Amino acid sequence: MKTELSISGMTCGHCQAAVTKALKDVPGVQNAEVNLQDGSATVEGDASAQALIAAVVEEGYGAQIRQ
Known part of the structure; x- marks a missing residue:
């Protein structure tokens, strides 16, 4: 199953990495x-x-x- 999300508040690569890790966990x-x-x-x-x-x-x- 694939889920598409809209993420707000990310401003840099660190933010992207933090969200990626949170989702993978x-x-x-x-x-x-x-x-x-x-x-x-x-x-x-x-x-x-x-x-x-x-x-x-x-x-x-x-x-x-994500709609």
Whole structure:
């Protein structure tokens, strides 16, 4: 399953790395790609969208399902 997220608050490569690590640490995530330029993340695996969003918010960034 692929989940697309919009991420807000990222301003640098460190932010991108922090969000990527947070997403990859969620149980059930097989891969996570975070794009700093357009503020998006693509996550593969069976983790719920709520768990992914909670992980990003816990790192101090905003997240929502990408429409």
